[in-house]
Amino acid sequence: MSIYQDAIIAGFGGQGVMLMGTLLAVSAMESDMEVTYIPVYGPEMRGGTANCTVVISDEEIGSPIIRRPLSLIAMNRPSLEKFQPLVRDNGVVLINSSLVEPDLTDNGRIRAFSVPVNDIAAELGNLRLANMVALGAYVRITGIIALEAVIKSLSRVIPERYHHLLGHNTRALEAGAAEIRDKYPSGG
Amino acid sequence: MQEVLAYKSPEILADTPTHFCPGCHHGIVHKLLAACLEEKELAEKSICVAAIGCGAFIYNYVLVDSLEAPHGRAPAVATGVKRSSPDSFVFVYQGDGDLASIGLAEIMHAANRGERITVVYVNNTVYGMTGGQMAPTTMVGQKTTTTPGGRQPELDGFPLQMAEIMSRLRGVHFAARVAVNNIKNLKKAKKALLRAFEVQKLGMGFGFVEFLASCPTNWRMTPVEANERVAGEMIPYFPLGVLKDAVAEEG
Amino acid sequence: MSKIFVKGNEAIARGALDAGCSCYFGYPITPQNDIPEFMSTALPKAGGQFVQAESEIAAANMLLGAGACGIRAMTSSSSPGISLKQEAISYMAGSDLPGVIVNISRGGPGLGDIGPSQGDYFQAVKGGGHGDYRQLVLAPGTVQEAYDLTMLAFDLAFAYRNPVMILGDAIIGQMMEPVRLHRRKAQDSAESESWRLEGFGKRMPRVIKSLRLAEGTLGKHNEHLQQKYTAARRECRHEEFMTEDAELIVVAFGSIGRIAKSTIRRLRQQGHRVGLLRPITLFPFPSRALQDLAENGKRFMTIEHNMGQMVEDARLALCGLAPCGFYGHLPGNLPTPDDFEGPILKEFNSGT
Known part of the structure; x- marks a missing residue:
């Protein structure tokens, strides 16, 4: 069976959702995978949420737009409410439990993972690292890309003027992965 | 007796019968252009952008590399020409309908960008080729086929004074209005045209020369009457002279 | 590189x-x-x-x-x-x-x-x-x-x-x-x-008009x-995907072509013999490719993000050699592979 994963990454504008998507995508490219990334346009754009879709495969990718994804990263509650019903059965739903009640997840139909990414980012000293915590958790859950590949790709995605923060971003990615390893030892 | 060559037609001016009506000033402007191009040794590197209207056929008379532009778009086409071929000498030949009506946006912005081109604008207050309809420069009260009772400002607006408008734009380095209705004016016209050419040649910026011209056919006049109308009616509203010579002013 | x-x-x-x-x-x-x-x-x-x-x-x-x-x-x-x-x-x-x-x-x-x-x-x-x-x-x-x-x-x-x-x-x-x-x-x-x-320069003047x-x-x-x-x-260019044994060929271009490819993969997994022809040149239209497939007994449908435009060129190319259906996805809606599944199946089953 070929390797295939797709994800909708959604949150408020300003939560760094698009950066998560591009970093995941570039990491996949650096890992010699086929990958597409699309910021979603149209009616989906409205309502204060930003979202993007990433598709990763070892085969040529058809559609870059996915109605019913295999996985979802919901950085806020509206994103969970909007996209969770579309996630395929047994798909992955990763929520930012700093902002979303874990009991809102449709656990059982889907596989839910709760990570308080804002709190972990705050502990690391910068709330804006929440997106990196979430991405670290996501790659640990799905195993679609090695965490090291994501860390290696940081410098390609983050603008040069922020390169002094590469270390912080690395630690945030690692913290997210560690949270999954500790909290979900079997499901991660 | 010794023979003296008293007059020689410009070499790039085609030796061919013209399609212009008797008394039309286009032919005089063509010849003036050709003479100035030769005098400045610009003919070999010239690209002429022709517009739509009676002047469209300039490429049949002034024999330089030439390109036809859609109606009103000559300054935009010339922008593309000059930007892609900066060493060429680029001039545009437009009538009043082309430049001041359908092409107003293109002339304003090419001028405002200070494109290194020369615009030769022939204003005869009427759409000549299509049969004498109202132009943006038609005089108040002037009868045309679409203003049978004469142009009424309250309905049709006022004749546009393009040389003045051009002279107000920062990107324009040279703007003048000239006429070719008598020898005195013809000499001044030549001087203005040579100066406009020089402005481009030295890479200083946009040059604009408005020629007041007659159109006996559509004015329903004899060539002599039409020539007299230029002096009697047009020049008072469209005064002649150099309106702007930024370089000379600075110096 | x-x-x-x-x-x-x-x-x-x-x-x-x-x-x-x-x-x-x-x-x-x-x-x-x-x-x-x-x-x-x-x-x-x-x-x-x-x-x-x-x-x-x-x-x-x-x-x-x-x-x-x-x-x-x-x-x-x-x-x-x-x-x-x-x-x-x-x-x-x-x-x-x-x-x-x-x-x-x-x-x-x-x-x-x-x-x-x-x-x-x-x-x-x-x-x-x-x-x-x-x-x-x-x-x-x-x-x-x-x-x-x-x-x-x-x-x-x-x-x-x-x-x-x-x-x-x-x-x-x-x-x-x-x-x-x-x-x-x-x-x-x-x-x-x-x-x-x-x-x-030293040649005759040129006029472009x-x-x-x-x-x-x-x-x-x-x-x-x-x-x-x-x-x-x-200069005709096109891509074919799983056309060889297909009964029905979906003709779709650009983004819709690749989205339809995902649908076709899914339908193949369900055992339906469908394929894709994606025109890369729209003019000239790859008529010859459609004709060749039609001569091998294929049926066609176009999927477009409009109310039916390329289908006219497809039908003109086929000129009665084979039927060509159509599904149009409305503008204002993002198309996904799911949207094409029903229309392709409907067309597929209409000929059996």
């Missing part, structure tokens, strides 16, 4: 630069603004000219001017702006002038929306402006193809001395994918030496244009 990860719009801009494009003329409109924005820094750096024109009309006419000087130049816009460019495109076609026009199309008619749509198919392949002319139309389905086909567009524009259009949409323009870059090439000035304007009043000349010129379009048939 290593891969970069870029939007389709940026890939188009890079493709132009790497094909030796040295002039860009444009006017802002969503969803193609990445192209002028990229060009505004990259082109001057490469020694070229970037002009933000006062309108799409002016931009297209600047393209005409640059084309007459034999320079590789480009303009880009989106549907409403492309309508404004039609005047100059018609003049370019009538004057045998090369130029590349990019349409990252959006929903219409009128102002429509800024989402993807294929509503400009007819405008692109049937001429678009006044007069009896065509432009070559290339429809990328991937970001790599957006880059590659833009390079090809310049070669074709000069080979045929004709406008060439890249027809994409908001999906192709906005999505990001890895792109492998080619070595940048400078324009070979010999490709326009025999006709371009640059001042007559579309006005042909002398008796017989316009007819002759139209004949010449048609010969050119016939010759361009050799």
